[in-house]
Amino acid sequence: MKNLVVFASGNGSNFEAIAKACINNKIDAKVLLLVCDKKDAYAIKRAELLGIESFVVSPRDFPSKDDYEKAIVDKLSSYNIDLICLAGYMRIIGNELLSRYEGIIINTHPSLLPSFRGKDAIEQAMDFGVKVYGITIHYVDSSLDGGKIIAQKSFEYRGDDIEYLKKRLLKIEHKLYIDTINEIL
């Protein structure tokens, strides 16, 4: 069985979908840890309910990004990790994490990359009036949402309002992320 660590900053629905897929043997792996950079993130509550340990660490408590990431690397070094899954982790991964884990960090992004990188990708796409939305799972490197693409899934815009569109997207995203993790493992 493989070992996963998931990073999240907010709601954590992707984290929960991955964790439940592991618990239900849909992924032959275990989520060892949730790493979260926001003390009030709902993802932490989800981890608690699933009995998964959280490591909550705020960049504000460190003098630099390197120091913040060193604290995460210190924590992670006690685990034997096969894959790190970013799931709504709203920070660019820096040198400390990349130098240790590049090649085994993947991310999900709510657009068909390379379109609409960065924050509020769905809003960006909606402002453009795009008719085909999508999700991209990619390897993480030092660029913003620019690492090599592993999987993409598109779906048509049906005139939904943005809240409904986000719900549709999350549902498709959860499945794509689980399928992609399985393929990588």
Ligand code: GAR
């Ligand atoms: C997901 O849609 C994910 O793709 C996106 O944040 C959402 C988090 O949802 N990530 C990014 O925009 C990263 N650039 P969740 O917290 O419910 O999993």
